[in-house]
Amino acid sequence: MTDTTPPLRIGYVPEHFSTPLYFAQKHFGLQATLTPFPSGTGHMITALREGEIDVGIGLTEGWIAGLGKEDTPGDGGYRIVGTYVETPLCWAISTGAKRPEISSVSSLKGSKVGVSRIGSGSYVMSYVLADQEGWLASTSSADVGPYKDFVPLQTFDKLRAAVNTGEADFFMWEHFTSKRYYNSGEIRRVGEIYTPWPSWEIVASTNSTKLAKDDRLQDLFRKLDQGVKYFGEHQDEAVEYISTALDYSKEDATEWLKTVQFCTETSGVDIKVVNNCISILQKAGVLKEGKGLQATEMLVSGLGEQLP
Missing domain, CATH: 3.40.190.10 (Periplasmic binding protein-like II)
Structure with a gap:
């Protein structure tokens, strides 16, 4: 990133899952403007489409439903570029x-x-x-x-x-x-x-960036991987942050740590996860077969997606 390049504007949900992102900025110098979205993934979709943020970290089903609906506007406004949490929610x-x-x-x-x-x-x-x-x-x-x-x-x-x-x-x-x-x-x-799928994914806006070649996005993945590693090695610090800066008790924060697994390499998406989510959302009536973006269209080539 050059001195003239603006930092990424990253939307996130201000809950315990945001701790590795916080560590990425605090301990590893992630250059980004972090914007909390307490109302969640749906609000971030709107913000991405309106050019208010560049990246969102949110729920898998929300991102995929947002791109897969038959009334998805334009090119959808964003693409799934990374995986954040591997465990179900x-x-x-x-x-x-x-x-x-x-x-x-x-x-x-x-x-x-x-x-x-x-x-x-x-x-x-x-x-x-x-x-x-x-x-x-x-x-x-x-x-x-x-x-x-x-x-x-x-x-x-x-x-x-x-x-x-x-x-x-x-x-x-x-x-x-x-x-x-x-x-x-x-x-x-x-x-x-x-959720019958890994629970959190990372998306990036299609508005102003060449996603696969954006140095800021690659820097985010590097720093976020470091934040995830630090999170795993400093769980006492994670509990302290979650129980003081966020809305949790120390007991609940400690118990949550036993249930969650973050992705150690956040760049890239397993297309099988996307296909499985689409299939279940179609069965549930959220998406319609043949409408909206298809799985490969929701991803970005060059970011390590795992194609069959």
Whole structure:
């Protein structure tokens, strides 16, 4: 990167998963402007398309749904360029503290789903849940879906409030981010569902960069790999950061470390992961076969993607 080249503008979700990114900047000199998106992947998609950020680190299903929908605008605005987290994500399914009528996952059929945004990970996973529970087959009419309504609420705190006021009946969010609010009694856990794919990917905007040749992107991968390695070797520091700068207890941060595996080489994407995600999202009704971008079109040649 030259002195005249502006630093990358990187969007990220300000949760425990962002710790290696923080370490990449703190300890290894990553030159980037980090912009938090507490409302998640769907908001980052909008920001990428509007030229507000250059790179996003977010949920696999959100990125792929954003490119695979039949109404994807233009060239989609971004491409998947790297892999961040290899382990699946555990989505906790939550309702209000005083909602006795919601007693199990089976009672959620036909209810109002709180989501951060339409097209976000929380939205996409509600369809994966419906498919897993067999609700899609029983609501096959074009006018009838598995849920009564989707209620976009942007942020985690608004989602928690909505299930207590009745604006929404349930929502899904990452397990450890939700856990402290179960402990406090603000919301109640109904169940959980795991993503059937590695949970976090890295994307880059198509607006202004030649992605495979952008030195800033290659620098990001190098520094992020160093941040991931440092994270693995300094878990006490990771717990301290997560429990002081982010919204977690030391106990939850320590427990989370046992469940997560970051990618040691963040550049490149396994196309089998993309194909599997597309297949499941098509089955769940989120994507339509033959519409939107196909798997190879979602990636960038020259970044180490693993083609069959």
